[in-house]
Amino acid sequence: MATQHSRSVARLMMAPAVVLLLGWMLVPLTMTLYFSFKKYLPLRGGDLGWVGFDNYVRFVSSSSFWPAVQATLVIVGGVLVITVILGILLAMLLDQPMWGQGVVRILVIAPFFVMPTVSALVWKNMFMDPVNGLLAHLWRFFGAEPISWLSEASMTSIVMIVSWQWLPFATLILLTAIQSLDSEQLEASEMDGAPVLKRFYHIILPHLGRAITIVILIQTIFLLSIFAEIFVTTGGAFGTRTLTYMIFQRVLESQNVGLGSAGGVYAIILANIVAIFLMRIVGKNLDA
């Protein structure tokens, strides 16, 4: 059993990590809050005094705010739907007996390890380029007019790129969950003559429930802050300016720090709403 002595040693051992993270959380957060109540333009006069909630009001009443919310929702929602549905199908396929399962797994997981700037650039140029892109060749092969993806179908393109990056993550987690399913239960239902769809709805899907929730929550947190994929493809043009990108532009491009900070506070609140649900699930798991 832990003694008084070992407890104080333990506290000492935790201290560096706790202090560092506390600093990392509190210092920037306090600064962001501070700036959000100021009119602060580093390149045009600097600190121009307190303005109360002015920045918060201006951020949401800006004409680009609702389009940004919409873009964020479409990207997050679109990628979630695609990765979860394809992820379930793919995980079930990979769970089947086959030859070369290990190699197929590696092929499927690979996109996750490609750095975001590379995948965005490769898709932008080598696949989605309206003249020389592979998709343009494919379209021409079928006699269709090639699409300039990133300007005409900008949202679809971004959702495609990001889904490609995140499908491996969803698949891998769902596959791990499926493999923990009691195969005897499945066999019993198979012998009882339950049709494939019924087996899916009554046995596999309920078993995957928790894993699906975790995939959705973790991906949402990462997808809300997608940056590089937009930075190197459209630069926020053609309706792809998400909240994250809008805040980045306010802060670093137009150097309106007060306004950007207010946006940052909104982003923090939004991420925390999602995080609360994730923490509940993870917390429950800790008790087990």
Added chain:
Amino acid sequence: MARTVTTQRKTLNTALAWAVGLLIFFPILWTILTSFKTEAQAIASPPIFLNFDWTLENYAIVQERSDYMRFLWNSVIIAGGSTVLGVIVAIPAAWAMAFVPSKRTKDILLWMLSTKMLPAVGVLYPIYLLFIQLGLLDSRGGLVVVLMLINLPIIVWMLYTYFREIPGEILEAARMDGATLKEEILYILTPMAIPGIASTVLLNFILAWNEAFWTLNLTAVDAAPLTAFIASYSSPEGLFFAKLSAASTMAIAPILILGWFSQKQLVRGLTFGAVK
């Protein structure tokens, strides 16, 4: 009990799975192939798949024009440094939480997780400002610290879940035999924890290598890692598909290879132990 399946069914599964796997892998394969073509062949219509004149000239040009090795070195330093530093800070903390748990352990773990949820863009300007004032902008040291801090929660969590699987009885037995805390950690705990620590290091190295918000926003020239090196290719100059492919292949190859070794740890690390 193994499920028995007919050979026919297995063949069908295999064909389908390979087709899907290759489709998903195709963009990477295509990039690697294109990197060995000449620029003219890279944009040939119809596209050429395999019967082109393999050449290494793109790699030479990329290295010469943008000094690939410097970016690679920056990536290694930043990803490696932040991982090593993070593990050094996290091992004692994870050890304490796993073997001397208190009522607050769970709260501390969840709070650490919550810092990971802080959207980077929300604290972009403060960090930017601090970097300018401390002279850290475009320095490798600054990025090492920032990436260490953003990955620290994951490192602590992963180590914690691994340490928790080490039976405490063994440690108590060692203590009864008169082992000091130092001996306990050095001779008992460390050998048993090495696989877990190795997986943690691997996954975090990958995450730090691919991090593309702070590395893009806090570097310019000197400290720019491969993420920024690739982003500099976003403005095309003439024929460049083959060179872009060569640069991309060089940026992802090291991590693809490491990544294949870490598939299993990926799940545990990224779900904070909620899915194993």
